[in-house]
Amino acid sequence: MRYVASSDLAGDLILTYRPPGNAAAVATPVQDPWNLWTFQVRGSGSTSGEKRNSSRSFNTSFSANRTTDMWKLNSNVNLSFRENSYTLSDGEKFVDNSHDHNSSVLLVKSLGDHWAAAVRGRWASTTFLNQDRALRAAAGVEYSFFPYRVSANKELTAQATVGVTHFDYIERTIYEKETEAVADLHFIARYNARQPWGSSGVSFETSTYLHDFGRHRLAVDGDIDIRLFRGFSLSLDGSASRIRDQLYLRAGEATDEEILLRRRQLETGYRYGFSVGFSYTFGSIFNNIVNTRF
Secondary structure, eight states, X not given: OHHHHTSTTGGGOOOOOOOSTTOOOOOOOOOOTTTTEEEEEEEEEEEEXXXXXXXXXXXXXXXXXXXXXXXXXXXXEEEEEEEEEEEOTTSOEEEEEEEEEEEEEEEEEEOSSSEEEEEEEEEEEETTTTEEEEEEEXXXXXXXXXOGGGTTTEEEXXXXXXXXXXXXXXXXXXXXXXXXXXXXXXXXXXXXEEEXXXXXXXXXXXEXXXXXXXXXXXXXXXXXXXXXXTTEEEEEEEEEEEEOOOTTOBSSOOOHHHHXXXXXXXXXXXXXXXXXXXXXXXXXXXXXXXXXOO
């Protein structure tokens, strides 16, 4: 039933239970020792090398989530370390150490079929973005133009968030800052639809720092998956951003090593991406057996 429930047939299905004989069906409450909490722990490490270079990395994460009709709580911690070592043509050894750590918590309260309110917090430390510490606290509201209960088929939402972020930079920035606190406004509008012909989604996102509206970002993302004929689907994905909010850029020119190894974020006014792909599925239409071995 759980497989049918997530398919297009779910809306046309009725499940009825008839107790054997004349015995009355007695509902037994389900006992949940976890009280709707779900947890996940991940960890991975890798090492590789050649005569003149080697690489090591370690990643770990932890998440704790609880979701009900009225509340949603998501929390996670991610830690990532990486070391790359190179022997140059003159015999000198070059070592690049980097890390990307972050943790976040999101608490959402349902305010009916169309409204929701949320508070969120985030901590990050990343060498690539020149951030020794970045602490953010924010609160916002969301409006759903369709009832939340139909979001599996279609959704159109608008979300506005106001927050404050405190930055401690690893090196002085191009704006002569070593630390600063800034307030920001973030707005997102999303539309997603899933129909027999396929699925599609588009989002518009904009953010600005309240102390200087010239420091802002605009982004548009879209994707569509079209079933052209039986078994054949075409996928298109695209995104474009206008970037004017890179407060964290390090002062001074980047070296060739930093550019080639992407050791630091470089100044840019835009970012874009586009991809196209297809898939074709064929074979027996009667193979509906579920076998989870291995």
